[in-house]
Amino acid sequence: QQQVKQSPQSLIVQKGGISIINCAYENTAFDYFPWYQQFPGKGPALLIAIRPDVSEKKEGRFTISFNKSAKQFSLHIMDSQPGDSATYFCAASMDNFNKFYFGSGTKLNVKP
Amino acid sequence: EAQVTQNPRYLITVTGKKLTVTCSQNMNHEYMSWYRQDPGLGLRQIYYSMNVEVTDKGDVPEGYKVSRKEKRNFPLILESPSPNQTSLYFCASVGSLRPEAFFGQGTRLTVV
Numbered sequence: 402q403q404q405v406k407q408s409p410q411s412l413i414v415q416k417g418g419i420s421i422i423n424c425a426y427e428n429t430a431f432d433y434f435p436w437y438q439q440f441p442g443k444g445p446a447l448l449i450a451i452r453p454d455v456s457e458k459k460e461g462r463f464t465i466s467f468n469k470s471a472k473q474f475s476l477h478i479m480d481s482q483p484g485d486s487a488t489y490f491c492a493a494s495m496d497n498f499n500k501f502y503f504g505s506g507t508k509l510n511v512k513p
Numbered sequence: 514e515a516q517v518t519q520n521p522r523y524l525i526t527v528t529g530k531k532l533t534v535t536c537s538q539n540m541n542h543e544y545m546s547w548y549r550q551d552p553g554l555g556l557r558q559i560y561y562s563m564n565v566e567v568t569d570k571g572d573v574p575e576g577y578k579v580s581r582k583e584k585r586n587f588p589l590i591l592e593s594p595s596p597n598q599t600s601l602y603f604c605a606s607v608g609s610l611r612p613e614a615f616f617g618q619g620t621r622l623t624v625v
Contacts, residue, residue: 403555410553433612444517444603444616445556490555498544498607499563500571501614503556 404428405493407504414511420478422507424491427472431493435501436465436476439488448489449476481511515540519604519617526594526624534589534620536604544607545587546571546614547579549600556603562587594624 406425414420424434435450451458451465451474458465464477478485491504517538526532538545546561548571558571562581576598578590587606591598601621605614 405555407555435613437614442618444605444618445614446616447613450613494612498609498612499546499561499569500558501556501612503548505553505555 403505404502405491405504407491407507409507410505411508412510414478414481414509416481416483416511416513418481418511420476420481420485420509420511422476422489422491422509423473424475424493424504425471425473426493426502428493428495429472430495431502433494434465434467434474435492435494436463437490437492437503439490439506441487445490478509481509483511483513485509486511515615517604517606517615517617519602519620522618522620524620524622526622528595528624529593531590531592532594532622533591534602534604534622536587536589536617537585538587538604538606538615539585540606540608540615541584542606542608542615543584544609545581546605546607547577547587547589548603548605549573550603550619551600559589559602591622594622596624598622599624 437445438448439445467474547559548556560579562568604617
């Protein structure tokens with residue numbers, strides 16, 4: 402049983418468009434929600450993260466929107482670029498440095 | 514350069530032949546984990562360690578062993594590999610100051 406559900410599985414966006422990836426969770430004890438970016442042949446790397454005391458966090462073209470009541474959070478990539486083409490994983494943690502629950506991943510393809 | 518190093522990067526082996534995948538980190542991190550990545554399932558935690566000589570099971574520990582005799586090293590042992598352990602494996606480390614996981618480059622294992 403997956404603790405974090407992620408959609409869509411794959412996404413194709415034109416250059417300059419907005420990419421949106423959604424995640425949902427059930428466990429209200431989660432209090433840290435990171436997004437990881439993975440390029441082919443590489444390990445995942447932290448992209449951006451949010452805690453549930455804020456509804457939005459923005460870093461450059463990347464924004465996390467967080468809806469605590471709906472137990473959902475999403476990643477928005479503004480002005481998507483071909484270099485953003487990668488697999489994106491959402492995750493959740495109880496701020497336990499050992500334990501991250503990952504979503505199933507979204508493969509993003511940004512077309513030039 | 515801060516990094517997590519896994520070896521080998523690629524491995525093809527036969528059913529039942531014991532193997533070890535090594536993992537080493539140079540960031541003096543307390544926490545280390547092993548994950549397996551499978552299509553449609555995301556990253557699932559196999560084992561984790563909170564410090565030297567302290568290890569515990571993750572979500573999918575069957576068929577795997579680990580040890581943590583030194584802080585920097587966390588090898589993954591498959592004593593009798595089976596084809597269902599064919600997967601992409603990642604080692605990760607986390608420091609005690611912030612919950613950011615640093616991943617190795619991955620080991621693609623094929624068991625025939």
